[in-house]
Amino acid sequence: MIDKLTYSERQSASFILVAVAVVGLLMAAFGNSNQLGVHGVIVMIFAAALLYPVLSAIYAPEPVEDREASYYDDPIKVGIVLAMAWAIFGMFMGVWVAAQLAWPNLAFDAAWSTFGRLRPTHTSGIIFGFGGNALIATSFHVVQRTSRARLAGQVSPWFVLFGYNLFCVLAVSGYFIGVTQSKEYAEAEWYADLWLVVVWVTYFILYLRTLARRKEPHIYVANWYFMAFILVVAMLHIVNNLAIPIAWSSAKSYTIWPGVQDAMVQWWYGHNAVAFFLTAGFLGMLYYYLPVRAQRPIFSYRLSILSFWGIVFFYMWAGSHHLHYTALPHWVQTLGMTFSVMLLVPSWASAGNALLTLNGAWDRVRSDATLRFMMAAAVFYGLSTFEGSFLAIRPVNALSHYTDWTVGHVHAGALGWVALITFGSIYTLVPTLWKRERMYSAALIEWHFWLAIAGTLIYIFAMWNSGIIQGLMWRTYTGENTLAYSFVDSLVAMYPYYIARAFGGLLFLIGAAIGCYNIWMTVKAVPSTVPATPDAPETAAAVPGE
Amino acid sequence: MAELFHRKIERSSIGFAIAIVAAASVGGIIEIAPLFTIDGTVEEAPDMRVYTPLELAGRNIYVREGCYACHSQMIRTLQDEVERYGPYSLAVESKYDRPMQWGSKRTGPDLARIGGKYSDFWHVAHLMNPRDVVPESNMPAYAYLARTPLNLNDLSQHLAVQQTLGVPYTDEMVENAARDAYGQAVPDTDFASGVSERYGEATQVRAFDGVATQVTEMDALVAYLQVLGRLTTAAYQNTAAPELPPEPVE
Amino acid sequence: MEVKEQDPVTGRETTGHEWNGIKELDTPVPRGILLFLIVTHIWAVAWWFFAPTWPLGTTYTKGLLGIDQRTTVEERVVEGQQARQDWMARIESEPYDQILADENLMQIVRSSGRQLFGDNCAACHGRDARGRANYPDLTDGDWIWGSGPEAIEQTMRVGVNTEHPESRIGQMPAFGRDGMLERDQVRAVAAYVYSLTHPEFSTPENVERIEAGQQVFAETCSACHGETGEGSAEAGAPNLTDNYWLYGGDLDTIIATVHGGRQGHMPTWDERLTNAEIRMLSLYVHDLGNRQP
Ligand code: HEM
Ligand code: HEM
Ligand SMILES: [Ca+2]
Ligand SMILES: [Ca+2]
């Protein structure tokens, strides 16, 4: 991988890594609150671990071939591996926290393993670690292929990938040692947040510069979504994380937003993290790998336009549905509710567009589990967005809010949509990247598929049951118009469902582990000598796009 | 027409990016900015007091431990919640909360009005091991809080940042933050009187964790739990809420 | 370089663009989707007219229905109060004896008291009110602060060892820790107390200790626990001759109690619960204590 870089590129990579290590050193030295110091050490180790291979190959022969004549796939390969590693970590933490709710003593009386600290390691680990790496890797792949051009940088893709993973490591390791802002899905502290801004800006510039090299003047839909993902996540992240540290040498900061305004900013962020991280990015994935795998044209270009702009515009109004009946003024809640319902139209338009694209390929769906992953993902996407719009209606939310119903909805989207589309895409991508004819074992993909489906269904049915029971128990009145159940009564009723959910999650985790094995064996397999189709950028003069 | 237009912006990545930012900005601006300008968004509450340094430290432990993952601090405007937990929460009650901890999941009950409901002794026992007092509970044990001395050194910095952000801490409060935190949890010292002087007579000064010689994280967290819902009586006024603010329990 | 093609499966034309093999059909937006768009928009706009929605600088549109979540919930709470009024008013005002005699009303107390007890009292006394270490069993018919709904109501209102001006005060001094008794005396009096409920403990090798303890008890403890150790409701000193223990009746716990003292905290509910609720709970707890003696 380093042999693909020129000497001066290796130099600049080393320079960046040394700079990062120095920052780590400063953090370690001046972090009087020892948590910042711990993170300083982690930063140094991270930088050193990357510096070692770069320095040891710094005088290796330079690449001789014309790099522009091939796609830049090394960062994608590493991104896929990282995504799968984070998937196992994040899902393992998910199963663990699920088990803790059923058997609380699984925290073993330690600080780092209490539910409140582990839960964000699951959410951040899985959303940012697994989801984010998968998005970065696939966006690098998609933007090159749809532009028929190589990535517009040699070092910057690595910077984006590893810089991003440094953020994830800082975030997740922080929760274990008690570094958190307790802002849901934005728990990482101020210095990690700042670092992410640097990484993200690089990502955006790299993406835009690569797009500028495209051979087809029109930008493909998948890239619209990836762009929306990158841009809007940047907006959300910066605004929600504005904070003042109590000292440069301390990990602790206070967000600038107080009380009710913080609540609105937080859920404007939180909801749209769902929209632009967990939805737009993965729609980008869907728009590339589904038609490629199905070998069908997209059902409707016009529908794509409608759903894209609908999603970009409507989603941003919907965040206040997380705050129904709270101290947030009523008028904002009405806006959140109505826009959430209007949002269902573009959401279903996307799901429909995906499913209708499969017309003419249903026999493939039956025989090819990889394509079936993507088909099922589109179905769960339709299901969870319908559920979401339904939950956003105030009277429905009166019942569902604060209960496991929300958690069930989350995982219908997270397992059924985000994870399934990712696995489908990865199974499509891996043989292409490593130039293999196909995945090592089609049977194992089948196994993975059915474990994932079973796990998802058990999970969401358990949570629908527990959530609705919980919500009803909280508000049931006796014939004498007094409340019928105490809170602990409802807690006792949850235990069977918590056990079922942990089991469903375990199935899902086993499926993912099988997926890792399958990928590993595919990578290990001997390459087929001749790639089936030529997979290289067009090096002819670019068609002027802009 | 529209379609033609789209074919055009679809050919320009910069144009497309600008269009995305424009379309995505509207919702947030219209929903967030007016929260700073519309009258009554945050209610008037002249009796609202700030957190003492000990309570703020406790709040930071609450934040650090991620209690929000299981507990809300927001009683919604619904009959059953008002009847179970007390008067619905007002925006003003969290106006000094950075970040707010309204929560999104109730694995455990709402805590917005937990202050004064139980004894310190109960809270300590419960946090040491919830199943000792509530056998059905799935809340984790936080015994290490009682073993960990509270870090008082940087409390002045905490208050100073809050002051910058508009929380009405006086310079005197900022300066005495560590002393006040110590005094609030160690009642029989000279430091204790300063707490009531600066933060009001109603401030609860006592050995929250039952040990009057040392200030632990347990002291801070319990002090915070015992003040939840009691920074102002605004929620009890002009509402159909049947109750009055609870008296402190020793 | 637009090259439109016809898709053999659907018969539709493509848009003429191609990205690494991916093409798009130029299918018009299905009618159903457009209809759906219109319906949801009509629904949304209707809400904007009826409910508070749009911000306007320093105010916002209030909507034609004039609703607001706060007035709505306050109305609902008042309605709820009114729906309970007929029997709540009786619980609030009728004498306890009269209520206890009314089986129908007691039935309501049992069913409605359960949740109230569960959300307020069970944290200490347990969901079944059987208590646990440090928190009294309310079903055993053994009362520290006196039996009957009046006494229970008073305990609930003022609490035990609270800052309430009339709080019940029950302080078991720390005889050992505060140096009022010698180590030996503590052990002796504990042995004596233990023997009250464990006659088999009075073996020849213990009898000396027990007698010494009896001496200490008469001098020190009887002031609160009474000559015979049967306790006193005024002092909140429990009966030590029965087998109901608040902190535990094994020898080690008794030693710990005498050494370190005990100050149980029972919160006051005067201001957290309404009058009627307090009275209902008094009846509920009294009823529990009576049903399972
Ligand atoms: C092995 C599979 C998984 C298991 C067992 C699992 C389990 C859990 C558990 C127990 C919680 C906490 C719920 C609570 O507080 O009551 C949770 C929350 C969450 N998980 Fe998972 N999870 C899994 C996979 C995933 C995946 C793949 C994603 C995302 C791509 C995800 C995203 C989330 C999110 C966003 C939350 C927060 C939900 C909320 O706050 O409402 N999970 N998960
Ligand atoms: C039309 C689309 C959608 C709408 C209108 C919507 C709406 C909602 C609503 C109303 C809630 C519950 C808020 C509460 O009561 O606390 C919620 C929670 C959530 N939804 Fe969706 N949803 C949609 C799609 C999705 C999708 C596709 C995902 C993908 C994973 C997702 C992930 C989540 C998450 C993670 C939460 C939990 C937030 C929390 O921590 O409380 N949603 N959504
Ligand atoms: Ca953050
Ligand atoms: Ca949540």
Ligand SMILES: [Cu+2]
């Ligand atoms: Cu949402």
